[in-house]
Amino acid sequence: MTVCTRYAPSPTGSLHIGNVRSGLFAWLYARHNGGRFILRIDDTDQERSTRESLEEIVASLEWLGIDWDAGPPDRRYFQSSRFDRYREAAARLLREGKAYPCYCTPQELEAKRRQAEREHRKPGYDGTCRDKPYPPELALPDRAGGRNYTIRFRSPRDGQTVVEDLVKGHSVFQNSELDDLIIFRSDGVPTYNFATVLDDADFEITHVVRGDDHLPNTPRQIQIFRALGLTPPAYAHLPMVAGPDGKPLSKRHGATSVFAYRDAGYFPEALLNYLARMGWSHGDQEIFSKRELIEYFGFDACGKSPGIFNPEKLLWLNFHYLKERTPAQLAREVIPFIERRGYQVPGDMAWIEKMVATLRERAKTLVELVDFAHFYLSDDIRIDPKAAAKFLKPEIAQPLGALASAIAALPENCGESAVQQVFEQVLARFGMKLGQLAQPVRVALTGGTVSPGIYEVIAVLGRSRTVARLNRAIAQIGA
RNA sequence: GGUCCCAUCGUCUAGUGGUCAGGACACCGGCCUCUCACGUCGGUAACGCGGGUUCGACUCCCGCUGGGAUCACCA
Numbered sequence: 001m002t003v004c005t006r007y008a009p010s011p012t013g014s015l016h017i018g019n020v021r022s023g024l025f026a027w028l029y030a031r032h033n034g035g036r037f038i039l040r041i042d043d044t045d046q047e048r049s050t051r052e053s054l055e056e057i058v059a060s061l062e063w064l065g066i067d068w069d070a071g072p073p074d075r076r077y078f079q080s081s082r083f084d085r086y087r088e089a090a091a092r093l094l095r096e097g098k099a100y101p102c103y104c105t106p107q108e109l110e111a112k113r114r115q116a117e118r119e120h121r122k123p124g125y126d127g128t129c130r131d132k133p134y135p136p137e138l139a140l141p142d143r144a145g146g147r148n149y150t151i152r153f154r155s156p157r158d159g160q161t162v163v164e165d166l167v168k169g170h171s172v173f174q175n176s177e178l179d180d181l182i183i184f185r186s187d188g189v190p191t192y193n194f195a196t197v198l199d200d201a202d203f204e205i206t207h208v209v210r211g212d213d214h215l216p217n218t219p220r221q222i223q224i225f226r227a228l229g230l231t232p233p234a235y236a237h238l239p240m241v242a243g244p245d246g247k248p249l250s251k252r253h254g255a256t257s258v259f260a261y262r263d264a265g266y267f268p269e270a271l272l273n274y275l276a277r278m279g280w281s282h283g284d285q286e287i288f289s290k291r292e293l294i295e296y297f298g299f300d301a302c303g304k305s306p307g308i309f310n311p312e313k314l315l316w317l318n319f320h321y322l323k324e325r326t327p328a329q330l331a332r333e334v335i336p337f338i339e340r341r342g343y344q345v346p347g348d349m350a351w352i353e354k355m356v357a358t359l360r361e362r363a364k365t366l367v368e369l370v371d372f373a374h375f376y377l378s379d380d381i382r383i384d385p386k387a388a389a390k391f392l393k394p395e396i397a398q399p400l401g402a403l404a405s406a407i408a409a410l411p412e413n414c415g416e417s418a419v420q421q422v423f424e425q426v427l428a429r430f431g432m433k434l435g436q437l438a439q440p441v442r443v444a445l446t447g448g449t450v451s452p453g454i455y456e457v458i459a460v461l462g463r464s465r466t467v468a469r470l471n472r473a474i475a476q477i478g479a
Numbered sequence: 480g481g482u483c484c485c486a487u488c489g490u491c492u493a494g495u496g497g498u499c500a501g502g503a504c505a506c507c508g509g510c511c512u513c514u515c516a517c518g519u520c521g522g523u524a525a526c527g528c529g530g531g532u533u534c535g536a537c538u539c540c541c542g543c544u545g546g547g548a549u550c551a552c553c554a
Contacts, residue, residue, distance in 0.1 A: 010554050042554060106552065113551090122481055123550060141552095150552055168484065177482055177550095185552040192554045216483060216549045239485075239547090246546075274491095277503090281492055284502040303485095303492075306547060310490050313504045323517080361517040423513090438513035450515040 003035030004206050007068075008196070010042040011053035014257035015060040018241035018249045018309070019211070021275045025238055026209035027066045028276070028297040038203055039071030041078045044195055049080075060258035064268045065290060070203075077203075079195050086190040087140055089198055089228060090151055090183060095136050098227045099183060101149040102129040124179030130154065142188035151184035153194070153224060161219035166236035166299040168212065173219040181220060193217055197224045205233050212237040236299050239279055239306040249309055261314075265337060265366030270318035278307040287320060319364040327353040330360065330369075337370045343377040354460050358452035376460060381447040381469070388476070391440040391449070397477045399430045399437055400444065404470040412463045416455040423455070444473030 007023035009015065030037040039061070043049040058072055075081045093099035102125075104112075113123045129152070141147035156175045163171045183194035190198075200208060215237045225232040243253035255261060261271055273288050280303070282288070282296045322330070331352040338345050346352055355376045356369070363369035375381050383392075406422045407414075427437060438454045445466060451457055458466050 008554090012554080045553060048553080102552095109551085117480075120480060124481090163483095165484095171483065173483075179550085182552055187552075189552085191552070196554085211548090212484065213548055214554095219483095237484085242547080244490085248547090278491060284493060286491090286503050305485050307492095308490060310504070313491065316504055362515070434513050436513090442514060448514090452515085454513060 001206060003030055003033040004038065004204055005030040005035065005209050006038040006040050006200070006203065006205050007066075008040040008042045008199070008210075009057050010045065010048075011050060011057060012045065012048040013053055014259060015057045016249070016256050017258060017261070017271070017275065018256070020060065020064070020066075020258055021241060021279070022209060022211050022238055023061070024064075024066060024272065024275055025236075025280070025297075025302070026207075027068075028293055029207060029209060029236070029299070031294045032297045035206070036069045037067070038077065038205070039068035040199055040203070041072060041080075042192070042196070043078055043080045044189055044192065046080065046189075056257075056259060060262075063262055064258065064272055079199065082195070082199070082202075083188075083190070085202070086184075086195055086198060087188075090140055090190065090194070093153070093183070093227060094138060094140070094151060096227075097136075097154065099151050099153050100130060100132070101134050101138060102152045102180075102182070103132075103149045104128055105148075122177070122179075125152070125181070127180060130180060140188065141184060141186045144188075147186055147188075150182045150186050152180040153183045153220075153227070155180050155220065155223050161222055163215070163218045163222065163235060165215070165218075166207070166234060167239075167302045168215065168237050168304060171215070175219075175223075178220060178223070183224070193220055194224060197221050197228070197230075200233055201225065201228070201230045207234045207236060209236045209238065211240050213240060236302075238302060239304060241278065242306055242308050244308060244310075246308060253309070254311070265368065265370075266314070266318050267321045269321045270314065273321075274314045274317050278309070279303050287317075315364050322364065322366075322369075323360060325360075327357040327360070330356045334366050334369060337366045338373075338377065341370050343370075346377070351460070358456045358460060362452065375446040375451070375457075379465065379468075383443060383447045383473070383476070384449070387443045387447070387449045391443045392473055392477050393440075394477055396437075396440045397474050399426055399432060400440060400470055400474050400477075402426050402429065403437070403441065404467050404474070407458070407463060407470070408467045410463050414459065414463060416459045419455045419458045440473075441470070445469050 005026040007026050009019065009023070027037050041054065054072065061068070071077045090099060094101075109125070112126060116123045116126075139147070140151065141149060155178050159175050161173045161175055161178070163173070165171065181193060182191055184190055218235055218237070222232045241249050243249045249256055255264060258271070262268075269290070272290060272293070276288060276293050276297075277286065280297065280301055282301060288296070325333075331349055334352070334356060335345055355373060359369050359372050363372050370377075403422065403426045406426060407419070410418055410422065423434065423437065427434060439449060442451050442454055442457070443449060445451075445457055445461060461469075
């Protein structure tokens with residue numbers, strides 16, 4: 001039997017990184033085994049599902065390089081297009097006495113729950129309608145009819161249901177703990193646990209890979225599989241990802257969506273590598289290409305305990321992938337970020353490459369890189385007053401002037417070695433050390449005390465811009 | 480509260496009865512150096528507690544404690 005896994009997000013918001021990790025693991029498992037990976041859209045909740053969310057999910061997955069063998073835009077993989085199938089299955093269960101109508105109102109149920117809680121009993125459904133007679137051909141609730149009953153699954157009262165999980169191991173649930181859950185709402189919409197079972201069965205999912213928040217649902221789903229005469233799939237429940245405070249990862253922890261990381265200048269390789277590496281390991285290896293991830297992945301190497309999201313490590317990985325890129329590649333990728341930051345995008349790709357090459361080891365994301373490139377991308381640089389006070393003193397005006405005129409004699413696109421020669425001449429003439437001249441020059445050219453090597457900066461800036469900034473600084477000293 | 484899951488440095492983890500408990504991020508220090516980085520060398524830092532089993536437990540069993548998930552006409 002060929003392995004088939006699925007990822008089934010509901011299009012009710014952004015694609016969350018904790019959530020997409022489950023998808024990633026499911027995808028890795030399928031690819032590792034040469035199997036199929038299905039993207040299914042759990043949109044039974046028509047109220048909350050939106051087209052924008054769906055588009056974001058699809059785009060996020062594509063950006064990460066997680067591809068699917070079946071799924072959108074094929075409508076067959078949307079739950080909303082499978083309602084007939086769910087109705088048919090529910091009607092069958094009803095006929096066979098494996099499900100029954102429940103006439104309790106939401107208000108009554110709510111009252112019972114509160115009552116049970118007060119009396120320290122389990123809050124589950126008490127089975128009020130379980131044994132009431134009903135006509136075997138009773139109609140299912142439907143959207144138009146607005147019937148005043150729901151359909152509940154008649155779950156076995158005795159015995160136990162065992163979940164053999166590929167990551168969590170063996171878990172036993174007493175059937176007496178499991179109440180009769182609603183499989184069809186009074187508005188004719190099937191509920192999650194029911195629709196999921198039918199989807200997993202119909203699409204021939206062999207391994208259900210998902211977050212361990214679904215573990216308590218699993219015995220119920222197994223029972224539904226059995227009631228339908230179907231064999232349940234294998235399960236792999238992955239531990240969840242928490243924020244730095246140990247609480248479930250959410251908006252208040254900052255960026256949580258895949259898009260947020262993309263827009264913050266992270267690379268898909270870094271995010272993928274990071275997500276894979278939390279909750280899964282392969283010895284001491286930290287850096288994994290997609291190819292390696294697929295080759296090494298397995299549930300036996302997945303941890304059972306929840307992980308805490310560590311933004312610093314993600315940043316480090318991103319830095320790794322940034323350094324690994326060629327300047328040409330980086331130059332291409334940085335352009336949208338230059339644009340977004342409001343700079344005029346330089347037309348000369350070779351120049352952008354040169355610029356990027358000097359910044360590559362100083363920025364951890366594309367956004368940081370553009371921030372750092374301000375003095376390259378704009379002539380509107382502001383000289384930091386503290387830096388000026390420290391390095392742009394009257395006695396440096398003369399050496400700066402000498403340097404300016406020497407550079408003025410160079411060709412526009414002088415190389416680093418020519419710049420170095422000029423520096424050495426000026427240094428010798430004034431009996432200065434490199435540090436004494438480099439810092440003032442740095443302040444004059446970049447506005448601050450931190451930048452790439454000063455020869456590189458000049459080589460990238462070019463003769464005219466360098467000389468202009470030098471002269472401006474000299475003028476400022478004189479003033 | 481019931482049920483289920485989990486437990487090695489601050490964080491991600493290696494470890495499957497005998498290790499000075501290893502690696503990575505972060506942090507601290509040295510070196511490199513025109514600044515900042517990069518790089519490099521080194522350092523601080525962990526088996527939650529209590530019982531067993533065993534010649535010997537981080538590793539196996541039980542209990543405790545602590546965390547988490549879940550108990551909807553959401554998914």
